[in-house]
Amino acid sequence: MPLIEVEGVSHTYAGRRRPVLHDITVRLDEHRIGVIGANGSGKSTFARLLNGLILPDHGSVRIAGHDTRRDGKRVRQLVGFCFTDPDAQIVMPTVAEDVAFSLRRRDLRGTALRARVAETLARFGLAEHADHPAHLLSGGQKQLLALASVLVTEPALVVMDEPTTLLDLRNARQIMTLVAGLGEQVVLLTHHLDLLAGFDRVLVFEEGRIVADAPPDQAIDRYQQLMRTGG
């Protein structure tokens, strides 16, 4: 299981004066880690630091010992990233082709490849859409496809940036059951607090800082308090 080591990380976007992350230091080696916080508190920026999509201005991020700045290619092999907007990551014309595309670097061809794709689509409730154009799926179905295409590669760490926003309750729960069964380490950013039940650790972000780091119940209490009082 990869260990996430974030040390003294600050980040300011180009053209902005205020940093969006302030001197974050955290080590994460639990299986399921939730990240919650107000809109604009820095969660997505934090998530993008974990796969090297964003490099820190100050400090360092290491995944299983690999520095995102020096060893970005290896980090991207280790980390699967699910975006909120599935259109940002669906790349192939049909549903089955999109999942197959994720497996292009694997030694899987012909029947074995087709079987793997079919099994994955069934797991994500997309079997009957295999040959449909991906752009004609509903928003929620696209989100399921985007998740399927990331998880089929079995990355060592899965970072999910609000992957359930478009899903109905049943599909959101189904995804979380799938996530619970994954051997991989998972970092989930979400505004759906009930999805964090059973998580090992939850970080609460506020104005670019981690203001709580606790089991789900305590972290959610702190977050709800922040939302009520603004402090």
Ligand SMILES: Nc1ncnc2c1ncn2[C@@H]1O[C@H](COP(=O)(O)OP(=O)(O)OP(=O)(O)O)[C@@H](O)[C@H]1O
């Ligand atoms: N590419 C960018 N360029 C400039 N500023 C950005 C960029 N991306 C995010 N920001 C700013 O950084 C701050 C933190 O954004 P971030 O997306 O990390 O927050 P968040 O906690 O994920 O929010 P949400 O819950 O709304 O998704 C916000 O003020 C946002 O406007």
